[in-house]
Amino acid sequence: MAEVPKVGDEIDGCQVQTTFVKRTYVFGWSVKNFPPYRSLFEVRSPEFRPVSDRLFYATVERKYDNACGHHDVILSIFLKEGLPIGIKHTISITNCTGKILKSISGSHKHSLVSECHPALSAFIIRDRDKFETEDYPCINFKCTMKFDESSTDIVHSHPKPSPSENMQNLVDDLKAMYTSFDCADLCLKVEECSPLFAHKAILSCRSPVFAKMLKSPMDEKEKDVIVIKDIKLPIVEGLMEFLHTGVLCNEDFDFVYDLYYAAGKYDVSSLRKTCTNVLLAKLDVENSCRAFGLANRHSDIQFKDAVMEFIQFHFDDILQTKNWSEFLDEETKLAAEVMRCRSLKSKKVSNNVPVA
Numbered sequence: 001m002a003e004v005p006k007v008g009d010e011i012d013g014c015q016v017q018t019t020f021v022k023r024t025y026v027f028g029w030s031v032k033n034f035p036p037y038r039s040l041f042e043v044r045s046p047e048f049r050p051v052s053d054r055l056f057y058a059t060v061e062r063k064y065d066n067a068c069g070h071h072d073v074i075l076s077i078f079l080k081e082g083l084p085i086g087i088k089h090t091i092s093i094t095n096c097t098g099k100i101l102k103s104i105s106g107s108h109k110h111s112l113v114s115e116c117h118p119a120l121s122a123f124i125i126r127d128r129d130k131f132e133t134e135d136y137p138c139i140n141f142k143c144t145m146k147f148d149e150s151s152t153d154i155v156h157s158h159p160k161p162s163p164s165e166n167m168q169n170l171v172d173d174l175k176a177m178y179t180s181f182d183c184a185d186l187c188l189k190v191e192e193c194s195p196l197f198a199h200k201a202i203l204s205c206r207s208p209v210f211a212k213m214l215k216s217p218m219d220e221k222e223k224d225v226i227v228i229k230d231i232k233l234p235i236v237e238g239l240m241e242f243l244h245t246g247v248l249c250n251e252d253f254d255f256v257y258d259l260y261y262a263a264g265k266y267d268v269s270s271l272r273k274t275c276t277n278v279l280l281a282k283l284d285v286e287n288s289c290r291a292f293g294l295a296n297r298h299s300d301i302q303f304k305d306a307v308m309e310f311i312q313f314h315f316d317d318i319l320q321t322k323n324w325s326e327f328l329d330e331e332t333k334l335a336a337e338v339m340r341c342r343s344l345k346s347k348k349v350s351n352n353v354p355v356a
Helices: 164-181 200-206 208-215 235-246 253-265 269-281 288-296 301-311 313-319 322-330 333-352
Strands: 013-032 043-045 050-051 053-065 070-081 087-094 098-107 122-127 138-158 187-188 195-196 225-226
Touching: 013 053, 013 164, 050 138, 070 138, 070 200, 138 195, 164 235, 187 235, 187 333, 195 200, 195 235, 200 208, 235 269, 253 269, 253 288, 269 288, 269 301, 288 301, 288 333, 301 313, 301 333, 313 322, 322 333
Parallel strands: 187 225
Antiparallel strands: 013 138, 043 053, 050 053, 053 070, 070 122, 087 098, 087 138, 187 195
16 A cells, blocks of 8 residues: 655655657668679668667668578668667569559567667569569669657656755745845844844854843843944854855955954854865965964964964965064964974974984
């Protein structure tokens, strides 16, 4: 007994329709100055397509049958490309005036796709036939082929959405809700700019800091307003978009550098991790000292170690930059930490050098 889907089950499937169509194809071949009786020969036609997905060609040959002791003229049609197909056929021989000299009918189910095995083959002239081909200026072969062709199409389908499709739809819907201010119930005031609008429920579940702020007692005038004084408007916009959609809207180094601070302030760990990955991917000799200072200020050990490794690897180039000089003046202790690490690495290298 088939299981009945329950409410809430995800159902996928499709409806397929097959249509059978009878097709008729006429192949004609005119041979002028037909070779004399008992002359052996073989000729091949150009390729042709009776149906769109199958490619055929034909041959006419006269050969001697040793077993039977007579000559035969054989018309063969070969399936060169496509799946095997059943063929009903009528082959006729006419003279130049159209008079039918001989007609043969039959059917054939081709089972092999090979140029060595014809789709259909018929002995059309044999020694016992009552006419001699050299009596006619030309011989016309006509093969009428009938096919039972089928076409199968998907009428409509109900594919089960993939997890990635569902996630992208969720992101798109949340972004649309955020940008259109639908159901927004919180106002964010940043600097002297126009206010931003957000959703308390989303901020509360995404940021422990926002959750605590929104749950704490507030005056009636302040309960739907949060003032942000130490972060610039573009960074707050990036923070809000990430909280609502989980997507980082801008991967510029300076933007992500400032956004990392906002992620730390509001304890958005997923955003901080995302910012860390972007900053590490964009490290160069000019910005690595800034990134090292940022990681140190936020006690991000893994971030700091990764930047230190980059600095040590590119140390000679970094020493030549203006940023290193500023780093020495502004972050003396951190610069000393970099130098100590460099010194320790140099000692390890020298200790591993064999004595001659």
